[in-house]
Amino acid sequence: MSSLPNLSKTEKVIQSNNTLNQNILNQDLIIYNHATYALTMFGYFTAGIVWILPIIMNYAKRDEARHTWLYSHFDWQIKTFWYGVFFGGIGLVLMVFGFSVSFIGMVVDNHALFGGSGLVGVVGGLMFVAVLIWHFYRTVRGWIALNNRKAVP
Incomplete structure (x- = not known):
């Protein structure tokens, strides 16, 4: 708590509790992101039918991760899905x-x-095969970054 100068004891406790709550929220979102990456990988065994679940899940929780490194994972998965649908569809x-x-x-x-x-x-x-390979690469790259607790570009 000494790293919080010029704050009263009550303010330091509140700040510490806020940090703790943020860490708990981040841990929940990390687990949530692992689930969405796992569902995306499972989608390869269902001809992509399951891919609708992680996209819905990502839209549902993305705002909770705003201003954290986890936001990049939600955004990464959403962009991967929509670019994949567009170019894979073509x-x-x-x-x-x-x-x-x-x-x-x-x-x-x-x-x-x-x-x-x-x-x-x-x-x-x-083109379709290239999009599948690209989609797989982005899913693996994102999941590895999440496992290392890093943002994706």
């Missing part, structure tokens, strides 16, 4: 559209339609 649409039109071109024996749209499908598939 890749998925290109892949499905490209391969569907390519299949139609093959059926009607149109080589130009078959080749060009097949390339679109391949590009979309590569």
Whole structure:
């Protein structure tokens, strides 16, 4: 308590209690963040269906972490989710559209339609896989930073 100069004894006790309460809140939010990272990782085994749970959980608790290093983890996971949905969705649409039109071109024996749209499908598939790898990387990187009690960039 000597690190709190120029405060009355009551003010020092209040300050100490506030610090203790903040540490308890931080510990709860750390555990909460571990749960959201774990659910995100579990989502890889459910074709991403479970990913909606951690995003809802992150929005629900993000404001409680404002002005702490934990806020970066909530924000990191939210951005990872939405960028993944956007770019992964583009890749998925290109892949499905490209391969569907390519299949139609093959059926009607149109080589130009078959080749060009097949390339679109391949590009979309590569984009989708790249987004999955990027999403996995960000999840692991964030979880490691949380485990080390550090903010993510």
